[in-house]
Amino acid sequence: MNPTIFVVDDEPDVRNAVAFALRQSGHTVRTFASGHELLNEVDSLLPELRAVFVLDVRMEPMSGPALHDALIARGLRERAPVLFLSGQGDIPLVVAAMSKGSLDFVEKPHIDRLVGKVTSALAQEAEWFDTSRRAAFRLSLWVSLSPQQKRVACRVAQGKLNKVIAHDLHVGERMIEEHRRKVFDKLGVHSAAGLATTLAELRADGVEPCDEEAA
Amino acid sequence: MDRATNPGELAGITHRSVRPNLLRRGLWLLPLGLCLVFMLVVGLWAASNEAHDRQALARQLQADATSVQVQMEARLDLERARLREVAMRLSAQPDPASTDLKGLPEVIAGFDRLWNRVVWLDADLRVLGLADRTVGAAAAPSTDVLRVQGRGQADHLEQAVPATAGLREGKVLARYDLTDLLGSTDLAWLSGRYEVTFVSELGEIIATTARADRQPQNAPFERSLASFRDATLRLAPYEAPQPWFRGGGVIALVTGLLGLGIAASLLLRREVGQVQQAETASRTEAAWRRSMEDSALVGLRARDTEGRILYVNKTLCEMVGYSQEELVGLVPPLPFWPPEAIDALMATNLNTLAGAAPAAGYETRWRHRAGHAVDVVIFESRLVDGEGRHLGWMGSIVDIGERKRLEDLERRHTEALTQHARLNDLGLIASELAHELNQPLAALAGYSTGLKVALRKGTTVDDEVLAAVEALQRNATNAGDIVNWIRRQGARAEPVRQPCDLNALVDEVLQPRRRLMQRLQATVRLDRAEVLPLVMADHIGIEQVLTNLLRNAADAMAGRPGQPVIDVRTRLIASDEGERSAVELAVCDTGPGLLGQSLDDLCAAFFSTKREGMGLGLGICRSIVEQHGGRLAAADRPDGGACISFTLPVAVSMHNLELA
Numbered sequence: 001m002n003p004t005i006f007v008v009d010d011e012p013d014v015r016n017a018v019a020f021a022l023r024q025s026g027h028t029v030r031t032f033a034s035g036h037e038l039l040n041e042v043d044s045l046l047p048e049l050r051a052v053f054v055l056d057v058r059m060e061p062m063s064g065p066a067l068h069d070a071l072i073a074r075g076l077r078e079r080a081p082v083l084f085l086s087g088q089g090d091i092p093l094v095v096a097a098m099s100k101g102s103l104d105f106v107e108k109p110h111i112d113r114l115v116g117k118v119t120s121a122l123a124q125e126a127e128w129f130d131t132s133r134r135a136a137f138r139l140s141l142w143v144s145l146s147p148q149q150k151r152v153a154c155r156v157a158q159g160k161l162n163k164v165i166a167h168d169l170h171v172g173e174r175m176i177e178e179h180r181r182k183v184f185d186k187l188g189v190h191s192a193a194g195l196a197t198t199l200a201e202l203r204a205d206g207v208e209p210c211d212e213e214a215a
Numbered sequence: 216m217d218r219a220t221n222p223g224e225l226a227g228i229t230h231r232s233v234r235p236n237l238l239r240r241g242l243w244l245l246p247l248g249l250c251l252v253f254m255l256v257v258g259l260w261a262a263s264n265e266a267h268d269r270q271a272l273a274r275q276l277q278a279d280a281t282s283v284q285v286q287m288e289a290r291l292d293l294e295r296a297r298l299r300e301v302a303m304r305l306s307a308q309p310d311p312a313s314t315d316l317k318g319l320p321e322v323i324a325g326f327d328r329l330w331n332r333v334v335w336l337d338a339d340l341r342v343l344g345l346a347d348r349t350v351g352a353a354a355a356p357s358t359d360v361l362r363v364q365g366r367g368q369a370d371h372l373e374q375a376v377p378a379t380a381g382l383r384e385g386k387v388l389a390r391y392d393l394t395d396l397l398g399s400t401d402l403a404w405l406s407g408r409y410e411v412t413f414v415s416e417l418g419e420i421i422a423t424t425a426r427a428d429r430q431p432q433n434a435p436f437e438r439s440l441a442s443f444r445d446a447t448l449r450l451a452p453y454e455a456p457q458p459w460f461r462g463g464g465v466i467a468l469v470t471g472l473l474g475l476g477i478a479a480s481l482l483l484r485r486e487v488g489q490v491q492q493a494e495t496a497s498r499t500e501a502a503w504r505r506s507m508e509d510s511a512l513v514g515l516r517a518r519d520t521e522g523r524i525l526y527v528n529k530t531l532c533e534m535v536g537y538s539q540e541e542l543v544g545l546v547p548p549l550p551f552w553p554p555e556a557i558d559a560l561m562a563t564n565l566n567t568l569a570g571a572a573p574a575a576g577y578e579t580r581w582r583h584r585a586g587h588a589v590d591v592v593i594f595e596s597r598l599v600d601g602e603g604r605h606l607g608w609m610g611s612i613v614d615i616g617e618r619k620r621l622e623d624l625e626r627r628h629t630e631a632l633t634q635h636a637r638l639n640d641l642g643l644i645a646s647e648l649a650h651e652l653n654q655p656l657a658a659l660a661g662y663s664t665g666l667k668v669a670l671r672k673g674t675t676v677d678d679e680v681l682a683a684v685e686a687l688q689r690n691a692t693n694a695g696d697i698v699n700w701i702r703r704q705g706a707r708a709e710p711v712r713q714p715c716d717l718n719a720l721v722d723e724v725l726q727p728r729r730r731l732m733q734r735l736q737a738t739v740r741l742d743r744a745e746v747l748p749l750v751m752a753d754h755i756g757i758e759q760v761l762t763n764l765l766r767n768a769a770d771a772m773a774g775r776p777g778q779p780v781i782d783v784r785t786r787l788i789a790s791d792e793g794e795r796s797a798v799e800l801a802v803c804d805t806g807p808g809l810l811g812q813s814l815d816d817l818c819a820a821f822f823s824t825k826r827e828g829m830g831l832g833l834g835i836c837r838s839i840v841e842q843h844g845g846r847l848a849a850a851d852r853p854d855g856g857a858c859i860s861f862t863l864p865v866a867v868s869m870h871n872l873e874l875a
Contacts, residue, residue, distance in 0.1 A: 017661025
C-alpha cells in the first residue's frame with residue numbers, strides 16, 4: 001500500500017493547486033481545509049496509517065505548527081514526514097517546527113519545488129516504515145522467548161560463561177547449553193556478540209529486553 | 216550700525232552717568248558748607264576785632280593814666296605856686312608873731328581850694344604860725360559830683376620862705392588831703408570809665424572812686440606819680456571788650472544761620488534726590504526703549520506728513536542694508552525700492568500719506584542693498600505728538616521672508632511626514648498583501664507544476680486539467696489586481712475608481728469559501744438595503760477596509776462569553792441640501808465598545824495591538840475612505856459593542872439619475 005499525501009491549507013486555491021500538482025505526479029492526495037478535519041481522519045486511520053503531511057503554516061484557528069504538535073502527540077514523529085508551506089515572515093515558525101522533527105519546508109509561492117520534496121519525504125517514509133517493520137519483527141521474536149530463555153539470553157549477551165549462568169539460575173550446565181542453542185535459533189544469531197547486538201537494537205526501539213523479569 | 220563699531224557712544228554714556236553723580240550727590244551740602252564758611256569768617260573777624268579792641272583799650276588806659284597824672288601834677292604845681300605866694304607874703308611880714316596866718320588872703324584862698332592846714336616853720340623847724348581850715352568852711356566842691364572815699368590821709372606841699380632881714384630862711388608847709396585832691400581834680404569824665412584809686416606803698420587804699428553798684432571788669436592799670444612819694448594811681452576800667460562769643464545776638468544769628476543752612480541743605484538734598492531719580496528713570500527708560508527698538512524683530516520707521524524719514528530703528532536698517540544716517544531725511548523714492556516697482560510703490564506711498572493705508576497692513580517687496588529681495592508687511596499708523604497734532608506716519612515693518620520660508624519648510628516637513636506615514640502604512644499593507652499575493656502565486660505555481668507534469672506525461676485533457684487552467688487564469692488576474700493596487704498606493708496615484716455596488720462587494724467579501732470567513736469564528740448577520748446606488752470606488756481598497764473592519768470586530772469579541780455576532784449593514788443616506796447622497800456601510804460588534812477612545816486614538820499609528828500582518832490599522836482604512844471622499848466614523852452601540860461605519864458618496868451620474 002502506497003502512502004497518502006495529506007494536504008492541509010485554509011486557502012482553497014492553494015490547496016487545490018497543490019493537490020492537482022501532486023496528483024498529476026502520480027501521488028495519492030487528500031485535502032483538508034483545517035487541522036481539525038485532518039486530525040479526525042488521522043485518528044480513524046492511525047494503526048495502519050502511512051502518510052506524508054503537507055501543512056500550511058498560517059491557518060486559523062489551528063496553525064500549521066500546532067497541527068504538527070498534535071501529530072507528534074499521536075506518535076507520528078518518525079513515521080509520517082511533515083512538509084510545511086510557509087509564507088513570508090514564517091521562517092522562525094518553520095525553524096521551530098523543524099527542530100521538533102518536521103522534514104522540510106517550501107516557501108510560497110514556489111510550489112513547483114514541493115513535488116521533489118514530497119518524493120524525498122516518501123523515501124524517508126519508506127525508510128522509517130522499513131525500520132519500524134524490522135523492529136516489530138525483532139520484538140515479536142524476542143516476545144516468543146520463554147522467561148527462562150530471556151534470562152539466559154541476557155546473561156549470554158553480557159559475556160557470562162555457561163557454568164556461571166548455571167550457578168546463577170540454579171540449574172545444570174547442560175540445561176543452559178540447551179537454552180542458549182534455542183535462543184540463537186529463534187533470534188537468528190550465531191554468536192554471543194550477535195545476540196548482544198540484537199538486544200541493543202531492541203533497546204534502541206524502546207524495549208528493555210533485560211527487565212526485572214528477565215534479570 | 217553695529218553696537219561694537221561705536222564704542223565711543225558707550226563710553227560717553229558711562230562717563231556722563233558716573234562723574235556727575237558724585238558732584239550731584241554732594242551738591243546738597245553746599246548751603247551748609249557756605250554757612251559754615253561764613254560762620255568761620257565771622258568768628259575770625261570777631262576775634263580780631265576783639266583783639267583790636269583790647270589794644271585800643273590798653274592805649275586808652277595809658278593815655279588816660281597819663282592824662283590823670285598830668286592833670287594832678289598840674290594841680291599840684293598850681294598849689295605850689297599859691298604856696299610860694301604865701302611864702303612871699305610871709306617873708307614880707309616883719310613879725311611872725313603878729314602875723315595872722317589865718318587871715319592871709321592867700322591862705323584863705325588855699326583853704327577854700329584844697330589846703331587843710333598851713334604851717335610856718337623857721338629854719339630850726341620851730342613853728343612860727345599855724346592855721347587850720349575850719350571844718351566845713353572848705354568843703355571840697357567836687358565831692359558832690361565825685362564821691363570819693365578815703366581815710367583822710369594827708370600829704371603836704373613844702374615851700375621855702377626866703378630869708379628876710381630879721382629872719383633866717385624858714386619854710387611853709389601846706390597839708391592837703393589826697394581824697395580832696397582826687398575829688399577836686401576834674402576827673403568826672405574819668406570816674407565814669409574807671410575806678411580810680413590811690414594806693415599806698417603798703418597796698419592800703421588811700422582814696423578811691425569805687426562804688427558799690429559798679430565793679431571794674433578788667434585788670435587795673437597802675438602808675439606811680441612823681442608828685443607823691445608813697446602813693447600809686449590805679450585805674451581799673453569798668454568796661455572790657457566782650458569776647459565775641461559772649462554776644463547773645465551773634466550766637467542767635469549764627470545759630471539761626473546754621474539752622475537755615477541745614478534746612479536749605481536738606482531741602483536741596485531731597486530735591487537733588489528726586490531729580491536724580493527722575494533722571495535715572497528717564498535714562499533707564501531711554502536705554503530700554505532703545506534696546507527694545509533695536510532688538511525688535513519689527514522694523515520701525517517714522518515719517519513726516521510728506522514722507523520724509525524721521526527715524527528708523529536698527530532692525531529696519533538691517534532689513535534693507537542701509538545705515539540710519541543714510542536713511543534719515545530721505546524722501547521717496549527710497550533707495551531700497553526695487554527699480555522696476557518704483558511707480559507702484561510711489562502710488563502706495565501716496566495712498567499711505569493720504570491716510571488710506573489698510574489697517575491690516577500691506578505686503579510689498581523691497582530690495583536689500585546687497586540685491587536680494589525682502590518680503591515685508593507694513594502696518595502704518597498715525598504719528599501724533601503729545602498735543603494731538605498729526606506729525607506723520609509710523610510704520611511697523613515685518614520681514615515675512617523668514618515666515619514664508621518657515622511655512623515652506625513646515626509644508627515640506629508635513630509632506631515628508633505624510634509620505635513617511637504613508638510608507639509606514641504601506642509597510643503594514645505590504646506585509647498583509649504579500650501574504651494575500653502569495654496565495655494566488657502559490658496556486659499559480661501549483662497548477663502550472665501539475666500542468667507541466669500532465670503535459671509531459673501526455674495526459675489527455677480532461678475536466679480536471681481544464682479546471683486547473685481556469686483556476687490558473689483566475690489566480691493570475693487576482694495577483695495582478697493586488698500588484699496594481701500596491702503600485703498605485705506606492706506611487707500615490709489616484710486609485711482607479713469604477714462604478715461599484717457595495718452590496719455585491721459585501722457579498723464577495725463574505726463568501727463562505729473565503730479564508731477570511733473561516734478565520735472570523737463569528738456569525739455574520741447581514742442587513743442590506745435592497746437597492747443601493749452605485750458608488751465610484753477602488754474596490755480592492757474598499758474590500759481591504761471591509762475585511763479589516765470585520766477582523767477588528769472579531770478580535771474585539773474574542774475571548775468574550777457567548778456566540779460572537781457581527782452585524783453588517785448597508786444603507787443609503789439621503790442627501791441634505793447641497794450635498795451628495797452617500798452609501799453607508801457599518802460593521803458592528805458585541806464587544807466592549809470604544810472604551811472612551813476617539814476615532815483619532817483608534818487611528819493612531821501602530822495603535823493596533825494585533826499580530827503583525829494580521830490586518831490594516833484603522834488609520835489606513837480612514838485614509839482609504841477619505842481618498843474616496845467618504846468619512847469613517849466610530850460610535851458605541853446603545854446595547855454594548857462598537858460600530859465602525861464609513862460612507863462613500865454616490866456616483867455623480869447615478870445621483871443625477873435619481874434626481875431626475
